[in-house]
Amino acid sequence: MTSTVGEPGVSALLGITAPGDGELRRLHDRLVTAADEDGILDIGYTTIDSPVGRLLLAATAQGLVRVAYQNEDHDRVLSLLASRISPRILRAPQRLAAAAREIDEYFAGRRTTFDLPLDFSLSHGFRQLVQRELPQIGYGNTRSYGQVAAMVGHPKAVRAVGTACATNPVPIVVPCHRVVRADGSLGGYAGGPEVKSTLLALEQAA
Amino acid sequence: MTRTKEPFEAVVAEHGATVLRVCRAVLGPHPDAEDAWSETFLAALRAFPGLPADANIQAWLVTIAHRKAIDITRARQRQAVPVGEVPEAARPSGAAAMAGSQAGAGDPTAGDGDVWAAVRALPDKQRQAVAYHYLAALPYKDIAALLGGSTDAARRAAADGIRNLRTAFAGAAAKGADR
Numbered sequence: 348m349t350s351t352v353g354e355p356g357v358s359a360l361l362g363i364t365a366p367g368d369g370e371l372r373r374l375h376d377r378l379v380t381a382a383d384e385d386g387i388l389d390i391g392y393t394t395i396d397s398p399v400g401r402l403l404l405a406a407t408a409q410g411l412v413r414v415a416y417q418n419e420d421h422d423r424v425l426s427l428l429a430s431r432i433s434p435r436i437l438r439a440p441q442r443l444a445a446a447a448r449e450i451d452e453y454f455a456g457r458r459t460t461f462d463l464p465l466d467f468s469l470s471h472g473f474r475q476l477v478q479r480e481l482p483q484i485g486y487g488n489t490r491s492y493g494q495v496a497a498m499v500g501h502p503k504a505v506r507a508v509g510t511a512c513a514t515n516p517v518p519i520v521v522p523c524h525r526v527v528r529a530d531g532s533l534g535g536y537a538g539g540p541e542v543k544s545t546l547l548a549l550e551q552a553a
Numbered sequence: 554m555t556r557t558k559e560p561f562e563a564v565v566a567e568h569g570a571t572v573l574r575v576c577r578a579v580l581g582p583h584p585d586a587e588d589a590w591s592e593t594f595l596a597a598l599r600a601f602p603g604l605p606a607d608a609n610i611q612a613w614l615v616t617i618a619h620r621k622a623i624d625i626t627r628a629r630q631r632q633a634v635p636v637g638e639v640p641e642a643a644r645p646s647g648a649a650a651m652a653g654s655q656a657g658a659g660d661p662t663a664g665d666g667d668v669w670a671a672v673r674a675l676p677d678k679q680r681q682a683v684a685y686h687y688l689a690a691l692p693y694k695d696i697a698a699l700l701g702g703s704t705d706a707a708r709r710a711a712a713d714g715i716r717n718l719r720t721a722f723a724g725a726a727a728k729g730a731d732r
Binding site for chain 1: 557558559560561562565569570573574575577578582587590591594595598599601602665668669672683684687688714715716718719722723
């Protein structure tokens with residue numbers, strides 16, 4: 348930085364040009380609206396509180412593209428979205444309003460299926476095929492990795508189904524938590540095993 | 554290691570306040586400064602994916618803001634400004650870009666009015682050089698590229714501008730002490 352400490356001209360200039368209360372927040376909102384209208388808001392995101400911790404929700408113009416648990420490090424997730432999809436990313440809660448509402452309703456036990464447009468562009472091939480199929484497992488039910496492999500017509504691809512579940516970009520909404528081990532034990536989960544059992548218990552109780 | 558690009562949200566968070574200060578110093582405490590901010594960040598968002606990962610983002614934003622402020626100033630000059638909107642003192646030459654010293658900046662004190670009057674009185678190049686160098690730390694060679702002329706001329710414009718402001722403030726402070 349330029350050494351300007353004590354320069355009265357500079358301190359006066361800093362004083363009079365300071366942003367007013369809430370001014371930058373208003374300008375940010377205006378930027379989001381204009382970017383959305385111009386079709387250059389490639390990804391909008393927000394964070395919401397839930398019984399399983401703070402969730403990051405991100406959507407492209409096409410649909411919900413990412414749901415991330417706190418333990419995944421939201422800043423890191425946003426950086427990955429920037430490199431994998433586009434760095435034109437802004438906090439834009441309006442774009443996530445429907446997703447946030449449906450997830451709230453799910454945790455309140457008032458919603459058993461999600462009705463949200465999804466963007467699967469973060470996954471490809473077999474993983475995406477499996478992820479698209481997971482909503483077929485109904486609320487409150489579970490399937491083993493082997494059963495899901497059979498569901499998608501590749502009964503031997505049990506490990507690949509495990510990978511597909513582990514890399515599900517939109518957990519909760521795409522219910523990879525309903526896929527468990529054949530012996531009844533839970534198996535892994537991006538949000539941690541406690542979160543997986545919390546979700547399954549929620550669905551059993553409702 | 555290749556630097557990956559950060560989400561644009563981080564750019565707004567890091568540089569939003571500085572760019573607003575620059576727009577305001579150049580255009581005055583006027584809604585035009587907010588318009589310049591908005592157009593700057595919208596244009597930056599549009600071009601962001603093509604920006605080299607090692608670019609100096611603040612310098613890039615100031616460059617865009619400089620052009621947007623010129624566009625806004627020209628648009629303002631094309632419109633006839635009603636006499637009633639001309640600020641109290643006669644507007645000094647070369648300061649057509651400054652208007653409405655009391656508008657849009659919350660509740661400025663009389664002291665702020667004096668400071669704005671001094672900023673408004675600066676020749677355009679001095680005001681721009683001061684804003685870009687002292688508010689946004691833009692190197693003089695980059696300022697020269699924006700304003701035309703040599704790096705030395707940019708350095709002189711900033712130095713003359715800051716000296717003129719200091720003199721004006723000293724005068725205003727003395728006047729205030731007399732009151």
